[in-house]
Amino acid sequence: xxxxxxxxxxxxxxxxxxGEGQGLDSPIGHAGERLxxxxxxxxxxxxxxxxxxxxxxxxxxxxxxxxPGIGAEIMGAGKYGYPGWHEDPEWKGWWGANPPFHTxxxxxxxxxxxxxxxxxxxxxxxxxxxxxxxxxxxxxxxxGKDVRIGGGATTIREFLAAGLIDHMHVVLVPILLGRGVxxxxxxxxxxxxxxxxxVSSPSGVTHLTFTRTAx
Amino acid sequence: xxxxxxxxxxxxxxxxxxGEGQGLDSPIGHAGERLxxxxxxxxxxxxxxxxxxxxxxxxxxxxxxxxPGIGAEIMGAGKYGYPGWHEDPEWKGWWGANPPFHTxxxxxxxxxxxxxxxxxxxxxxxxxxxxxxxxxxxxxxxxGKDVRIGGGATTIREFLAAGLIDHMHVVLVPILLGRGVxxxxxxxxxxxxxxxxxVSSPSGVTHLTFTRTAx
Numbered sequence: 001x002x003x004x005x006x007x008x009x010x011x012x013x014x015x016x017x018x019g020e021g022q023g024l025d026s027p028i029g030h031a032g033e034r035l036x037x038x039x040x041x042x043x044x045x046x047x048x049x050x051x052x053x054x055x056x057x058x059x060x061x062x063x064x065x066x067x068p069g070i071g072a073e074i075m076g077a078g079k080y081g082y083p084g085w086h087e088d089p090e091w092k093g094w095w096g097a098n099p100p101f102h103t104x105x106x107x108x109x110x111x112x113x114x115x116x117x118x119x120x121x122x123x124x125x126x127x128x129x130x131x132x133x134x135x136x137x138x139x140x141x142x143x144g145k146d147v148r149i150g151g152g153a154t155t156i157r158e159f160l161a162a163g164l165i166d167h168m169h170v171v172l173v174p175i176l177l178g179r180g181v182x183x184x185x186x187x188x189x190x191x192x193x194x195x196x197x198x199v200s201s202p203s204g205v206t207h208l209t210f211t212r213t214a215x
Numbered sequence: 216x217x218x219x220x221x222x223x224x225x226x227x228x229x230x231x232x233x234g235e236g237q238g239l240d241s242p243i244g245h246a247g248e249r250l251x252x253x254x255x256x257x258x259x260x261x262x263x264x265x266x267x268x269x270x271x272x273x274x275x276x277x278x279x280x281x282x283p284g285i286g287a288e289i290m291g292a293g294k295y296g297y298p299g300w301h302e303d304p305e306w307k308g309w310w311g312a313n314p315p316f317h318t319x320x321x322x323x324x325x326x327x328x329x330x331x332x333x334x335x336x337x338x339x340x341x342x343x344x345x346x347x348x349x350x351x352x353x354x355x356x357x358x359g360k361d362v363r364i365g366g367g368a369t370t371i372r373e374f375l376a377a378g379l380i381d382h383m384h385v386v387l388v389p390i391l392l393g394r395g396v397x398x399x400x401x402x403x404x405x406x407x408x409x410x411x412x413x414v415s416s417p418s419g420v421t422h423l424t425f426t427r428t429a430x
Contacts, residue, residue: 014400172413175404176399184228184391185229186393188392189390191228196389198387200421204413208228
């Protein structure tokens with residue numbers, strides 16, 4: 001069965017998945033690298049940067065779940081580009097010629113443009129769709145594999161509110177951002193439909209996993 | 216040296232230390248017992264209820280730090296009583312004749328009343344004071360011991376914002392309350408002045424400790 005999954009989505013202790021003031025030079029606003037720094041201390045993260053070394057503990061174990069079994073990703077327009085990217089016809093995302101997705105990626109946006117085929121198997125498709133419609137489109141091309149909901153916080157919140165997430169891995173980073181986009185707003189009682197497990201890492205982050213138990 | 220400490224203050228994953236709709240029959244609003252249920256699974260918590268049994272793990276270890284070395288507590292009016300308690304001349308808090316504090320307790324309120332001496336060493340004093348003023352008053356009677364900032368969320372937040380907390384233990388409960396009083400608002404960058412440690416418990420809660428490293 002094809003699942004809908006959220007993988008290692010980092011939030012601050014006060015619940016922000018993105019900082020304030022996003023722009024071309026600040027993809028996640030004033031949060032800078034503080035939300036995702038933990039990833040680049042691991043072997044997986046170092047390899048993504050073309051480096052060797054890094055830790056092989058629980059943080060690395062979770063990160064290695066990123067690619068296996070995933071057939072497509074859905075992301076929000078705010079993850080794909082800076083505010084105003086749709087006015088730049090050359091914009092192809094933050095990730096260079098060979099993005100780390102290696103699958104079809106559906107970008108939720110009101111600004112249509114033709115699909116963009118990148119190196120390494122990533123193709124960006126631009127759709128103006130509700131969460132269920134986007135999921136249906138992604139499943140069609142996922143070849144029976146799982147669909148990743150890639151973020152940002154607003155997109156994940158909308159899929160959670162629509163009851164579409166089967167499994168979610170959230171990483172709590174012990175910083176207080178104070179402002180930005182909150183993940184948890186409007187999700188009172190979410191835990192009732194999930195088995196929630198928590199494990200803290202020596203790196204300081206805490207991994208929370210939500211596994212659906214009720215529809 | 217006398218420290219100012221917060222002990223096992225429970226919050227939801229979305230950061231609420233109290234629910235909405237507090238009243239005489241709902242001391243912490245719609246949160247009910249969900250924020251504090253973990254405490255009563257421990258040996259310490261069972262003993263507080265006059266029961267035997269309970270777990271002796273990390274949750275219990277943290278709870279046993281409650282009394283030792285504490286010489287006074289400061290609490291907000293919303294912890295002392297339901298909204299409107301000041302209109303009830305007989306109100307003496309939620310805790311019965313022998314409250315679990317066994318020290319002087321300073322209640323921050325605009326509604327003055329004479330001090331109330333309870334059984335077991337607890338005396339409630341009512342003061343209309345700023346955080347530094349309240350702390351000064353508490354230190355005077357704490358006999359050189361530490362002062363506990365007992366909550367609720369608003370009171371702790373004000374003491375944090377004033378830079379008065381030396382050590383804080385927060386317990387993250389994996390539920391989403393959706394509404395209530397937030398602990399973390401307006402505290403951007405708090406972690407810069409503290410060493411933060413995190414440990415998750417098999418019970419499902421996560422213990423966060425903040426130990427001050429800078430003034």
